Amino acid sequence: MGQKEPDLYRDTWVRYLGYANEVGESFRSLVPVPVVWASYGVATAYVTADAIDKGRKAAAVSTPPSSPPSLCISTLPLTPVSPQAHAQDSTRVGVAVVDTFVWQSLASVVIPGFTINRLCAASLALLGSLTRWPLPVRRWTTTALGLAAIPLIITPIDRTVDFLMDSSLRKLYKAPGEPPTSH
Helix, strand or coil, X not given: CCCCCCCCCCCCHHXXXXXXXXXXXXXXXXXXXXXXXXXXHHHHHHHHHHHHHHHHHHHHHHCCCCCCCCCCHHHCCCCCCXXXXXXXXXHHHHHHHHXXXXXXXXXXXXXXXXXXXXXXXXXXXXXXXXXXXXXXXXXXXXXXXXXXXXXXXXXXXXXXXXXXXXXXXXXXXCCCCCCCCCC
């Protein structure tokens, strides 16, 4: 009783699809570039699906449960619903979708992808100038460094994106559409 349903996109294995592009960037020195771009496609699909899911959840909160259609007049509302109520509902849904999409795009795709890309590029260049290791060893070492960095960058990036959005975009839409609380 009172147990919250887990969020498919944040509390299950599906969350790891958001890290697909970081994995792709880690393997960039070993795989063809289209494979890396495909990893961005997976991560972007995850971000889009999560935003749609949060919009649907916001719509479900703002829409009363529908009852089966009936011809009984007593089931019809006696007072009309104001246009402002509908505007608030669509605002809440829009805020949920936009906030989730922007947050996830920044925290799951753009910033971590750039971070891992630059880390791997720098490590490959440094290994090339500081060691005499064969190229395949340098490439696999770079990939291992990129993969190892993923869990280390997640929390700082998440907190930074929270701060950036709280300081900018989220100031635009206080109430009635509050942003999703957990990311």
